[in-house]
Amino acid sequence: MSDAASNLLAPTNEDTCGPYFPIYFADPALEDLTRVDPGLVGQAAGTPIILRGRVLDRHGELANGAILEFWQANAKGLYRTPETEGHPDIDPWFHGYGRLRSASGAYEFKTILPGATDGRAPHITITIFSDGISRIVTQMFFSDHAGNDADPVLQSVGDDAPKLIARHDGRTASGAEVYVFDIIMAGAGETPFFDDLES
Amino acid sequence: MTPQGRILGIGPTDNTSDQRTPRQRLRLIPEQARSSFVPVVPARFITRSHEWDMTRTAPDRPRAAGVPIEVTGTVRTQSGRPLANALLEIWSANHYGRYRHVEDHSGLKLDENHLGLGRVLTDEDGRYKFWAISPGAYLARPDIGRWRPKHIHMSISGGSSRLITQMYFPDEPNNAADPMAILMGGAFERNIGKPRDVAGADVDEAFDFDIVMGGRNATFFE
Ligand SMILES: [Fe+3]
Numbered sequence: 001m002s003d004a005a006s007n008l009l010a011p012t013n014e015d016t017c018g019p020y021f022p023i024y025f026a027d028p029a030l031e032d033l034t035r036v037d038p039g040l041v042g043q044a045a046g047t048p049i050i051l052r053g054r055v056l057d058r059h060g061e062l063a064n065g066a067i068l069e070f071w072q073a074n075a076k077g078l079y080r081t082p083e084t085e086g087h088p089d090i091d092p093w094f095h096g097y098g099r100l101r102s103a104s105g106a107y108e109f110k111t112i113l114p115g116a117t118d119g120r121a122p123h124i125t126i127t128i129f130s131d132g133i134s135r136i137v138t139q140m141f142f143s144d145h146a147g148n149d150a151d152p153v154l155q156s157v158g159d160d161a162p163k164l165i166a167r168h169d170g171r172t173a174s175g176a177e178v179y180v181f182d183i184i185m186a187g188a189g190e191t192p193f194f195d196d197l198e199s
Numbered sequence: 200m201t202p203q204g205r206i207l208g209i210g211p212t213d214n215t216s217d218q219r220t221p222r223q224r225l226r227l228i229p230e231q232a233r234s235s236f237v238p239v240v241p242a243r244f245i246t247r248s249h250e251w252d253m254t255r256t257a258p259d260r261p262r263a264a265g266v267p268i269e270v271t272g273t274v275r276t277q278s279g280r281p282l283a284n285a286l287l288e289i290w291s292a293n294h295y296g297r298y299r300h301v302e303d304h305s306g307l308k309l310d311e312n313h314l315g316l317g318r319v320l321t322d323e324d325g326r327y328k329f330w331a332i333s334p335g336a337y338l339a340r341p342d343i344g345r346w347r348p349k350h351i352h353m354s355i356s357g358g359s360s361r362l363i364t365q366m367y368f369p370d371e372p373n374n375a376a377d378p379m380a381i382l383m384g385g386a387f388e389r390n391i392g393k394p395r396d397v398a399g400a401d402v403d404e405a406f407d408f409d410i411v412m413g414g415r416n417a418t419f420f421e
Contacts, residue, residue, distance in 0.1 A: 008277040011413025013383045013390050015365040016216075018352060020300040022290045022316050027245060057218040065302065069361075071238035081239045081359075095241045103302070118231075125236055129363055132215030133207070137236060152229040185219045195204035195225035196236045197414040 014134035019065050021101055021129070030099040032110040033070075044094040046075025046112035048176040051140075051166065055105045055128060058187030062105030067129040070098035070109055077117025113142070113177065121147035121154070128183060136193045140181050141165045157192045164192060202227060210378025212345050240356045244286045246318040253289065253317040253331040254402075263313035265294025266333040269405040270366065270392060273325045274355060276412050281325025285357035289317040289329055291350070296335030305337060321357075330402060336373050348373035348380070353410075360412040367391045368406075 029037060036042050051070075055063040073079045073096060076089040080096050098109055114122045125139045139153055143165050148154055154161040166181035184191045204225030210216035228236055249258050254267040274282045292298050292315060297307035299315055313332060321327045331351060339347040350365040367374060369391050374380055380387045392406030 009275060009279055009411045010386070010389060011277055011411045012362065012364050013386055014362060014413075015352075015379050015383075015390065016210075017354065017363045018365075019215075020290065020298040020303055021352075021354075022288070022300065024314075024316050025288050025318070029243070058222075059218060061218070063219055069238065071235075073235075079235070079239075080241075081234075081237075095243070097238055097240050120232065120235065123235065125238065127238070127361070130215075130219060132210070132213055132217075132219040135361070135363065136207075136221060139232075139235070152231045153235075156229045156232075157226055186221050190221055190223055192223070192226050193221050194228050194236060196228060198202050198204055198225070199228035199233065199236075 016131055016133055017067060017129045019131040021065065021067055023101060023103075026101055027099070030097070033094060033096070033098050034110055034112055036093055042093040044074070044112045045091050046094075046115070048110065048174075049113050050108060050110055050172065050176045050178045051124070051181060052108040052178065053106070053166075053181040053183065055102065055107065055130070055183045055185065057185055058190075063130055063185060064103060064105050065131055066102050066105055066107070068100055068102065068107055068109070069127040069129075070111065070124055071127075072096050072111065072124040073114040073117065073122075075112055075115050077115030077120070077122070110176070116145070116147050119150065119152070121145050121151040123151070123153065126183070128185070130185075133185070136185070137196055138183065138191055138193050139164060142179060143168050160192045163189065208382045210382055212340060212343060212376075213378040216378060237359050238361060239359050240286075240361065242284055242357060244318070244320065244357075246286070246320060250317040251319045251329045253291070253313075253315060253329060256312055256314050261312050263293060263310050263332050265310075265335075266404060267330060267402040268333050269328065269330050269397065269400045269402045270351070270408055271326065271328045271405070272408040272410055274321050274327065274360075274410045274412065275325055276360070281321075282357065282360055282412065283321055283323045283325055285321045285325070285327075285355055285360060287319050287321070287327055287329070288354040288356075289319070289331070290352045291315045291331055292334040292337060294332055294335050296337035307335075307337065330400075333368075333404065336371070345376055346373040348377050355410060355412065362410070362412050364410070365390060366406070366408045369394060
């Protein structure tokens, strides 16, 4: 461990969420970040997008029962954190945290296109939980974005950068831009995952 | 010493772990991108006031079969700061080892008085409490006779903290062969509830399970 210190407390071990993460806990408000609640006036600013794809295991089969959590900046590229409280670019109708459970391993998440900022290309952090693994984390980007070439995360993975870039797949009749991003958990074509404990 | 990302372990005798565990060493996050990897979960939680008592499906319903237990503890960061208003989502099998989940096809007995689902928030001092039925162990690999030991699943979120873990029980015969316990090695004991006196609560057994949020949660508020 890099905690060379330490009077730090030893962390509780992460563990697999197993196959039976309760569907009962699903919250539709966390699966569509374009609006706070369907019955309230109040819409997130920015371009609506649909991010869809599959979570695949090392044999190319769908990883059923996956929990996906999303974390992203608003349309102006600002993350909603304690540090940005009161910032004029905070969108009151956008918090940036989403979660869904996919029974099949295929997923669809509605949100807005995050903005670029601070030398970063637009990106969404995705945390995956499922049976057989503890938390794994990656970050996805959008095809044809001018800032991708200079993004430090894409640069850091070298030749694997294309594995982190979602493909644009047209626009829905209701005007949402569609992006496709598959996550390969293991094996050939494995998605780069990041270590947020050791980094 | 140059830091390196971890290589994740594969739980022995766990097919799903073999299918889903990344084989590559995890990548290090560039410093400029570090904060973008720290989600902040908004305090916008759904809980129902009776969900802390998982020994019944509702306050006016009978107790489920099995041994009612109380689990209490404090949720803290690694530096010891208690986490107030964190959400615990809790799920567990019934006395017979069956989950009330559409994908549990074990055929084990269901209990009409047991949901095995609960949500509670930590208080101002980071403390939580819930009641549950002591869950049954279940046969995870019938072909090789490998059981999953008794365990309660917990997901903790709120602010920049995020953890999914399981509480195990002391002195269970199936603990030693569990793939996740094997991966945890000596650290497995941190995930075992500590028996204590029931102290007058209307339960048969009580456990303390203090939770320490590791890793990235430390970065925002400290
Ligand atoms: Fe389980």
